[in-house]
Every structure is written in structure tokens, then in C-alpha cells.
Amino acid sequence: MKAQKSLFSEIPKxxxxxxxxxxxxxxxxxxxSIKGATKMKGLSMVLSMIxxxxxxxxxxxxxxxxxxxxxxxxxxxxxxxxxxxxxxxYPSMVSVAREALKDSTIKIASVSTAFPSGQAPFExxxxxxxxxxxxxxxxxxxxxxxxxxxxxxxxxxFDEIAAIKxxxxxxxxxxxxxxxxxxxxxxxxxxxxxxxxxxxxxxKTSTGKIQPAATMQVTYTMLMAIRDHFDxxxxxxxxxxxxxxxxxxxxxHNLVMVxxxxxxxxxxxxxxxxxxSSLANDVLMQYMKQVTGKYQSADxxxxx
Amino acid sequence: MNILKTYKIxxxxxxxxxxxxxxxxxxxAEGNPIANVCQSSKKxxxxxxxxxxxxxxxxxxxxxxxxxQILYRIAEMLEGRKAQFLExxxxxxxxxxxxxDEIQLCIDRIVYYAGWCDKYQQILSxxxxxxxxxxNFSMAEPTGVVGILAEQSTGLIGFVSxxxxxIAGGNSVVLIASEQLPLCAITFAEVLETSDLPAGVVxxxxxxxxxxxxxxxxxxxVNALFLSNVDAxxxxxxxxxxxxxxxxxxxxxDDWTKEDAQGISYISSFQEIKTTWHPIEQIGGATSSY
Numbered sequence: 001m002k003a004q005k006s007l008f009s010e011i012p013k014x015x016x017x018x019x020x021x022x023x024x025x026x027x028x029x030x031x032x033s034i035k036g037a038t039k040m041k042g043l044s045m046v047l048s049m050i051x052x053x054x055x056x057x058x059x060x061x062x063x064x065x066x067x068x069x070x071x072x073x074x075x076x077x078x079x080x081x082x083x084x085x086x087x088x089x090y091p092s093m094v095s096v097a098r099e100a101l102k103d104s105t106i107k108i109a110s111v112s113t114a115f116p117s118g119q120a121p122f123e124x125x126x127x128x129x130x131x132x133x134x135x136x137x138x139x140x141x142x143x144x145x146x147x148x149x150x151x152x153x154x155x156x157x158f159d160e161i162a163a164i165k166x167x168x169x170x171x172x173x174x175x176x177x178x179x180x181x182x183x184x185x186x187x188x189x190x191x192x193x194x195x196x197x198x199x200x201x202x203x204k205t206s207t208g209k210i211q212p213a214a215t216m217q218v219t220y221t222m223l224m225a226i227r228d229h230f231d232x233x234x235x236x237x238x239x240x241x242x243x244x245x246x247x248x249x250x251x252x253h254n255l256v257m258v259x260x261x262x263x264x265x266x267x268x269x270x271x272x273x274x275x276x277s278s279l280a281n282d283v284l285m286q287y288m289k290q291v292t293g294k295y296q297s298a299d300x301x302x303x304x
Numbered sequence: 305m306n307i308l309k310t311y312k313i314x315x316x317x318x319x320x321x322x323x324x325x326x327x328x329x330x331x332x333a334e335g336n337p338i339a340n341v342c343q344s345s346k347k348x349x350x351x352x353x354x355x356x357x358x359x360x361x362x363x364x365x366x367x368x369x370x371x372x373q374i375l376y377r378i379a380e381m382l383e384g385r386k387a388q389f390l391e392x393x394x395x396x397x398x399x400x401x402x403x404x405d406e407i408q409l410c411i412d413r414i415v416y417y418a419g420w421c422d423k424y425q426q427i428l429s430x431x432x433x434x435x436x437x438x439x440n441f442s443m444a445e446p447t448g449v450v451g452i453l454a455e456q457s458t459g460l461i462g463f464v465s466x467x468x469x470x471i472a473g474g475n476s477v478v479l480i481a482s483e484q485l486p487l488c489a490i491t492f493a494e495v496l497e498t499s500d501l502p503a504g505v506v507x508x509x510x511x512x513x514x515x516x517x518x519x520x521x522x523x524x525x526v527n528a529l530f531l532s533n534v535d536a537x538x539x540x541x542x543x544x545x546x547x548x549x550x551x552x553x554x555x556x557x558d559d560w561t562k563e564d565a566q567g568i569s570y571i572s573s574f575q576e577i578k579t580t581w582h583p584i585e586q587i588g589g590a591t592s593s594y
Contacts, residue, residue, distance in 0.1 A: 293522070294522040294523065294524055294548065295349075295350055295353065295519070295522070295523045295524060295525065296524050296525070297523075297524035297525035297549065298357075298525070299524070299525070299549075300524060300549075
């Protein structure tokens, strides 16, 4: 405990965020026109970065199997399309996904730590995480305790993340800040810095259960935290905006932002992911529009 | 100074300018400019189809009686704005007399289709005799999103005669107005907007048919096309473009100013017949009584 505390004190003081400046900068990313071959490449990249997600109380084993099938067969639409990066499910569905994906290269991400609220005893969160890993999860998406964070108990939040990372071992840990509940960009930055120093491999915006979710302003703020950390230490941290990114256009704008803030090195699914459920279909429809020259209909794409 | 009005397009219950920013000038019969009109683009077609698709579900599920009420309301609102239509038709070269007749015929035709809204189902649907213990019935359902290329030779009666049977049947519409006589189409959009018609059920674009029709015909989310008095070449090209999603392409070569250029066949062209086989239980030896 003592060691962690001293580590916490080493976190540089988070800078304050100029909200007006962020909005101004972000609006510029949204005016880029991306067409033709660049658009095709971008769309294909977006597909390869998607964590295809189903996180509903009503998820059934068959729903998860169906999603896993979809994750592996996107290229059925067009030769040369990549698969998605991962599927993202509840811990109880990890074993189902593991069986459905078998030896596919698609990873399985499991949410944990009493997703989405995070309002459970610390011990339960640890069991939750261990359960997911034992069932075959490759990646863990944990939520931070926003209640503790907002009450100013940063040590608690830090320790929790560090403990979960310890359980994860070599499995990659994504830390969900749930920015929609953090109220200000200053708090988002603060939470990002804590997560990064506590051992997060990825920082992630949202659970998808709270609005607003992955706004570009929030993603921008988190990307800046990653960049500052990289400049200081040379260590790369991944980024995953999740929730609310349902159109290809918005996804491409996010890629533009990543490239300009972090650079090309982050433009792979090792360092950047989209958490989304309906985005994949829109990307496929836009891709087929580029291939055929014809506007597409949702009637010819999967329902989920 | 005479300031020309810029007529905007009608998408999803709003009046945006074309995404392309282009306009063209419409002249009166003597060649004097009377208005600026949007020259819509493929992306406007895309936006309009999106709006029509979104509106289709709830429009098609409304009670037939309520659709009739709304169509009747359209006729009422048109009645109240006769003067503006009269001015636009005469500006574009029609005599006062024929313009008056045209508007009157429009109002009558809208009321006519308003009446059909809750009646065509009984005529198009049927209960079918089958040789098994099934209750077998066929019923009409709207086709979906319908693209209409308006009759190019008239400013009002043509597109109204095409539009009304299509929406009476519960479809939603993307309509390309007459290129040279577009003013009434946009003014008619203002009538629709004040008639309780839900946003997106009718979307109206102005501009070049040659530019927009192929996009509409190829669009996978459009289920049928309604063309009026087009040449064989255009009909053939449209049929070919429409092939990918098996769109219905309906071409009518009517003189829409004729009183008999209306009827249930214009509604049934944009209906799909669904047949259902429903097993009949035979309880306690009783014979079928549905």
C-alpha cells in the first residue's frame, strides 16, 4: 500500500483544460473531406479497430454466438475486408465467445469490476475480473469507481486500478473513465492521468450506458493525456472511444484526430479501438457504396 | 429593385438549401427571370431517401382513416393558398383560366384520394378458398420508399396526381420536381408542412432529372419508381439501373389534366400483396368458422 501511495505522489499535476480551445481544435478535425481511395483505406482501418460490442441485460448465448459469427465474416461482403479487432461481452458470456471464436485471431474483451456502475465491493470486482480471465478473456475493460473519484478519493481509484492490473498480468487492461459522469474536461484529464499511472494499457471513454459518451472533446482530452505521458516516458498507451460513434464519418474524424495528436504509430488496432455495435454496419454500407457507386440499404445488412 | 425569391428544397419537414450550394434561374414565358431554384445533387437524394426511410414505418402504420384525414387537410390548405399557386402558374406561362382549372382539379383529386385511404384495402384484399384447413387471406401493404419523377410538362397537376395515390397507400416519397416548372412544387411543400403530414413522408427536390434520376434508380433503399411521360430511352435506362434491388418501375403516360387520370390502379401500383395461411383449429368436431 505504501509503495503505491508514493507512486501516486509521482503523478505530475494534471494541467487544466481550456474548454473553448478544445472545442475550436476539435471542430477543425470535422471539416476534413476524406474521399476515394483514402476513404476506402480509412473505412477498412475503422473496421479493423472495432470492438464489436453487446452489453445488454438481455444478452443470451445465441446472441453472443451470432455476434461472434458476424465478427469473423465481415469480408463476406467484399474480399479484402479485415475482421474486427475484438468482441466485447459480459464476463458470463466470455466462455460462449471463446467457444464461438475458437482459434480465430479476434480477441475477446470482457467488461469487469461490476460494469457499468462499478458500485460493488473491491473483493467482488477482483473475483469478477479473475472469472473473466479464467473463462478465456484476452482483454479486460474495467470501470473506475466514479463515486470515489468525484468524492476526491483518488488514492482509492488508483489502488483499485493497480490491483486489477495485477490480476490481469499480461492481459491488456482498458480502464473506462465513464466521462459522461465526470462533468468537466479537467476531471477527465485527472482521471486519465490516474489510470495511466496506475497501469492502464488503454484508457476508454465510456460504458455506452450514459449520455454523453465518446464526444470528440473528451477523446481529444484523453489523447492529450496519452501524448503527454508518451513525451515524458516514451511509453505508449492505447485509446478506446466507446458509445455514440455510430457513423463512419464520425469514426473517420476520430482517426484524423488520432493521427494528428499521436501520430501514425497509434493507427493500428493494437493502440486504438472503437467500442461500438452499430458502427460496423454503417462502415460496411459506406464501403459498399464506394465499391458499387450505389447508395446502400440497411435491408441487405445484418440486423445487429 | 425586384428581389428574386430563392426556392429551397424540402427534406425531412425542413427547407434546407441544396447541399451542393448550386442554383438555377427559372424564367417566365417571356424569358424574364422570376426565381432562383436549388439545383439539387446526389447527396440531397441521399439525405431525402434517408428521411423517407425513417418516416416510412410510422406513416405506413397509421390508421388508414387518419391518413385520409391528413390528405383531406392537404386539400383544405391548398384551397387557402389558391392565390399563390395561381400567380406562379400564370407567371410560368399559363392563362388565368387554365390555371384556375388546374388548381381546382388538384383540390378535387386530393379529396378523391383522401377518400380512398381507408377503402382500397377492402377492394385489393381477399379471403381465398384453399383445399386445406387454413384461413387464407391476402392483403395490401405499402411498397416502401417510392421515388417519383414528376411530370415535366405541368407545374402542379402532374406531380400532385402522382404523389397522392402513393402517400394515400402509406408509402413515403422522394419527389424530383419538374425542372422547368418547379415553383408550385416547393410552394406545395409549404402546404404539406402545414397539413399534419409527418416530417419525411414527402421530400421534394428541384434540379436536373438527368443528374438525379440515376442515383435514385440505383439507390438500394428505394423500393419503387414512378415516372410520367418519359421517352423510351430514359425508361430503359431507369429499368436497368433499378435492377439490383428489383425496384418496381411504374411508368404512366397519362394526360393528368384529364378528369379520369385517377383511380385505384394508381394506388395498387405501389402496394404489395401479402398472403397469410392461418391454421384453423377444429375443436370438438365443429366446422370452420374462422
